[in-house]
Amino acid sequence: MNRINQLDDIIAAISTPLGMGGIGIVRMSGQGCIALADRLFSGKKSLLEKKSHTLSYGKMVNQGEVIDEVLVSVMKGPQTYTKEDIVEINCHGGSLVTRRVLEAVLNQGARLAEPGEFTKRAFLNGRMDLTQAEAVIDLIHSQTDLSRQAAVNQLEGRLKKEVRSMREEILDMIASIEAVIDYPEHDVEEETYDNMEQGSLKLLNRMETLLANADRGKIIREGLETVIVGKPNVGKSSLLNWLLEEERAIVTDIPGTTRDTVEEYINIDGISMKIVDTAGIRETGDVVERMGVEKSKAYAEKADLILMMLDGSRPLEGEDREILSFIRGKKTMVLINKTDLEQKLTLDELEEYIPKEQIIPVSIKENRGFDELINGLKELFFSGESVKAEDALLGNTRHKNALFQAKEAMERCLVTIRTRMPEDFISMDLQDANRALGEITGDVADEEIIDRIFTKFCLGK
């Protein structure tokens, strides 16, 4: 179903970071959410009879079973964050209970909110303008302090400033070409192809730099989508637990809610990872890990980071080689575990698949190699630099897409210039780039070009 079709139904989500203290809040927004909450609520008065912006004490009861003692706040639109009716259920029984309350409202017909969807509604209902909404969405997405800073930066318009400055240069180039085209007999000085090539190259480099930082932005904000692969019984669950133990603050884990797999968010030294299918690794406990080669392949296809486990005490086997060959060329770290035992694995063969820098010997049992892993990851994703929020200029996917389009247009432009196509083709490519960048800054191109022509050149009959 089209997402646009789902704009006035009831959405629900846990609006507090889980595992962060006693109180968890389940928030709902949408017409009918008060009635929905009332079906689960047992208190002195029906929630439907409550005034707006009041708190009610009571119990959440699902199918005759009391889930928790709660405080429920009822807020009627439009004086709410989303301008819709909002209900917030404050649970006291810890994260498990909060999750059960969420499940109960979902059973009653609410839909699990997508990330940032409350803000999206707030935005769609006219609460804020486009750029604000996007930064707020990023705030919500923030998994680490770093990304919170990045979102603030964006609010301050650092990205806009850089994009605007690129548009200025593109507009100048367009105006020079267009002035000659629209006034063919005027003595306007034409730009040389060499100059245009130089200018385009510089712009392309700037776009590439921004895009590279966009990936950092995503890493900082959403976490690297990480998958742990390896043949069965090689110690994948040990690796997961090791990472979890080392992590300083687990932000959230939401089994069974976001999708049908379980994810863990981990933040270590500014690098946040979202490890997928931890259920597949754990469930089977210490018998045989379920996630075999086929499933590893499927996850590895879309992952940002692949952590592969090898057992150093055994030589490479067929299954290892199969996994190695499909992760070759992807962002990968290969961990050779059990370095505390006698090593039977030969590095030479391994290096045929994976660069040396991406192979880290560790011993989970003896807690060795962890710092090397983190440094390796920094090298892999941030060229070894320490991770700073202000580098992460590009907030979200829409911006990234627009910038990507602009970059593609600039690449076409360079080809157009180098193959000595007529100027108006160059202008067309530049205009594509300009339009794409305009989507980031919210500027419209058409009158701008004409304004620029007449500011720069003296034209007219």
Next chain:
Amino acid sequence: MYEAETIDVAVVGGGHAGCEAALAAARMGMNTVMFAISLDSIAMMPCNPSIGGSSKGHLVREIDALGGQMGKTIDKTYIQTKMLNTGKGPAVYSLRAQADKIKYQAEMKHTLETTPNLRIRQGEIAEILMEDGSVCGVVTTSGAIFRCKAVILCMGTYMQSRCLYGDVIIPSGPNNLMCATKLTQCLKELGIRLYRFKTGTPARMLKSSLDLEKMQPQYGDETIVPFSFENKPEDIKREQALCWLTYTNETTHQVIRDNLHRSPLFGGMIQGTGARYCPSIEDKVVRFADKERHQLFIEPEGEDTDEMYIQGMSSSLPEDVQIAMYRTVPGLERCEITRFAYAIEYDCIDATQLKLSLEFKDFKGLFSAGQFNGSSGYEEAAAQGIIGGINAARYIQGKEPVVLQRSDGYIGVLIDDLISKGSQEPYRMMTSRAEFRLLLRQDNADQRLTPTGHGIGLISEERYLALREKERLVALEIERVKALTIAPNAKTLEVLAQYESTPIKSGAKLSDLIKRPELDYEKVSPLDGDRPTLPADVQEQVNIQIKYEGYIGQQLKQVEQFKKLENRLLPEDMDYMSIQGLRIEAQQKLDAIRPSSLGHASRITGVSPADISVLLIYLEQQKRRG
């Protein structure tokens, strides 16, 4: 007052918009009368003696492709013709012709006189008659009532106009013609919002008083391209006149600076909004103070007159300053001015009151076209004229209006810009306004618009079938060329060497060779032994469509995206003020303009992408609620 006649369509004004409007309506079977204050001013060119040029040439080709008149008339009366921008890409090739002004007028007037269903009448319209929100007639200043079903307003720059020569202000239309003084009041009483715009024209001089030796001659093209798709080059070939190029200098600029205080523009006497692209010479000197010289083209006004037009030097300075200033220019030292430069101010409408069909949103059957809509230029006027004429006829026929989209033609861009944004200054067509300009070339206007012209009855069956045949030949030839592989033999290498093109080592597709910048369809013909003999226009299409295939494909994709929003229609009676989430500014703008589609809405100044998201969502909600 007396009841004169009952007709179908009354056209108010006989300029370039009025002529096309009247001809289109009459040719579509409407009993049409075109009114002009003076019949001697029909199709007059009160400014530059030329038709076409960058992007304006596109408009003329499109008018012709729809079945309009301008292209045919200029083909008969041109005295020099040029294809401009041939060094650039095919999208911006621009045809321009110098016109014999008097012959152009006479030719157009005669066409009007001999068109069935059409009559021309000298007279000023004082009043538009309305009944229940629908137009029902016009009244002349002499009291003649013409009952009619549709009216097209094409008053150009004549409405309460005044001409300024320094501090001398004369209430007149262009070229000292009478202005229209009555109708403004009537329109205001109807509640129509008016603007006051300004434009200007340079002086005219006697050719015999100019020292042409000191200027550079400007020649026309050897190879002639007609404006009208119905004409063949050989049919309209004739001897061409010369234009001349000279420049202003520092002395000229000094004279202007010394007298700026006498300019009505800088003295605050002009209230109208002028266009940036028609700056007066005093404007240029002030705004571009460090420019050492400005170009002037000296162009003949016709074959039977010695008057020359001084392009590049319009002015509203007083007569004595004009004489001093023009005489500083090399070649103009002894110039005899026949007509002085002037600025003209006039009433025009806020075009956002119109629909894309050019009908007023609030008045059924009342249409408006041309410079009165806030545009500038003969071609822009004519382009609106033909659309106004077509849609007045369609209105009477009870049929859907013809609306050209931005992806259909420059005419679509022009009208969409005018009525979405409303001009803040006289609007000039420019190629950079057309976002899909590689598809909207002057060479393919027939393929884009002639089917529409045929569908509404302005294009003959014969012409339509000829177009279909052309398209068939183009498609066949492209298919043949694309299937052809060229061997790297001696002959091939020789031809490639001739054009300094990189030699091929293995077999290459002929179409890939055509795509090379230094080659084209014509140049590779020695490698293509089985090439059929094809008409020049077919060869041109084959070349362009193969050579620029990648770029054309890119724009076609963009058009597809564009049409998605364009095809999301917005109901005319949408209550924007009640849509939650729209910002107040957007509500007001949308409520005033009542866009026809989401795409249209997205182009309205003051409507943000966020507002469009809101509208999109609103539409979806409405749709789901049924």
